[in-house]
Amino acid sequence: MTEKTAVTQSGEAARNETTLLPPVDVIEDAGGITLYADLPGVPKDKLNLHVEAETLTIDAEVALVIPEGMEPSHAEVGLPRYRRVFTLSKELDAGKVAAVFDRGVLKLRIPKAEHAQPRRIEVKVA
Amino acid sequence: MPYRTVFPRDLFADLDRLQREMQQAFDLSPSIRGLTRGFPALNVGGTSKSVEIYAFAPGVDPASLEVQIEKGVLTVVGERRVDEVPEKASVHIDERFAGRFRRVVTLPDDVDANAVEAGYRDGVLHISIARKEAAKPRRITVQ
Numbered sequence: 001m002t003e004k005t006a007v008t009q010s011g012e013a014a015r016n017e018t019t020l021l022p023p024v025d026v027i028e029d030a031g032g033i034t035l036y037a038d039l040p041g042v043p044k045d046k047l048n049l050h051v052e053a054e055t056l057t058i059d060a061e062v063a064l065v066i067p068e069g070m071e072p073s074h075a076e077v078g079l080p081r082y083r084r085v086f087t088l089s090k091e092l093d094a095g096k097v098a099a100v101f102d103r104g105v106l107k108l109r110i111p112k113a114e115h116a117q118p119r120r121i122e123v124k125v126a
Numbered sequence: 127m128p129y130r131t132v133f134p135r136d137l138f139a140d141l142d143r144l145q146r147e148m149q150q151a152f153d154l155s156p157s158i159r160g161l162t163r164g165f166p167a168l169n170v171g172g173t174s175k176s177v178e179i180y181a182f183a184p185g186v187d188p189a190s191l192e193v194q195i196e197k198g199v200l201t202v203v204g205e206r207r208v209d210e211v212p213e214k215a216s217v218h219i220d221e222r223f224a225g226r227f228r229r230v231v232t233l234p235d236d237v238d239a240n241a242v243e244a245g246y247r248d249g250v251l252h253i254s255i256a257r258k259e260a261a262k263p264r265r266i267t268v269q
Contacts, residue, residue, distance in 0.1 A: 040250050
């Protein structure tokens with residue numbers, strides 16, 4: 001097998017391979033939604049966030065420092081990839097998603113669109 | 127552990143995941159502490175020179191981590207704090223672990239408890255314990 005076919009195959013496999021489902025917390029307040037996702041072992045450059053139409057995709061690859069010739073004897077994290085997809089609702093402003101990734105925890109803030117923000121209507125006394 | 131979610135998702139992917147989780151649950155022997163998967167999740171491996179342990183503990187303050195080896199048993203203790211839920215906010219999904227944790231691993235007999243290295247990177251605690259010099263495979267020259 002040439003090197004090139006090996007590369008294309010691994011690329012195809014990457015799309016179809018089974019992935020781990022990272023645990024998340026989702027909290028909603030008046031201004032928007034905050035999502036936390038646990039992605040341990042993922043360096044910043046291996047984390048991919050996609051917002052397309054109303055779908056949010058978290059896709060991340062694990063990269064650990066593994067010494068040469070190591071043979072695994074027990075694995076609870078058995079796959080090197082995390083993936084989770086969410087459908088956003090209409091009142092969320094997908095264009096203004098803010099993301100922070102620190103020590104394997106992703107924090108996403110998705111604000112509600114301007115028109116969906118709660119508004120207080122002042123009652124004037126005539 | 128089943129994941130609760132209120133977001134609609136692809137049914138087939140969910141079935142697929144369910145099957146996978148069932149398989150994983152049967153593969154592992156159940157722990158005396160109830161959960162087949164505690165926090166942090168552990169991966170263990172070995173080379174001829176060392177034993178490598180990876181503890182997947184994202185979002186933990188490295189200063190709160192305690193790693194101890196006593197009588198051939200490795201203990202990892204720590205605490206994970208999560209951001210407090212603000213007032214008047216509602217929690218839709220709550221799957222992440224919070225609080226104090228403790229995991230214990232029995233080490234093989236040939237490790238050197240004095241030659242341990244531990245580092246925390248990208249939310250993973252990596253502990254490397256060297257094997258004793260005498261236990262390393264040695265080639266004996268035939269005279």
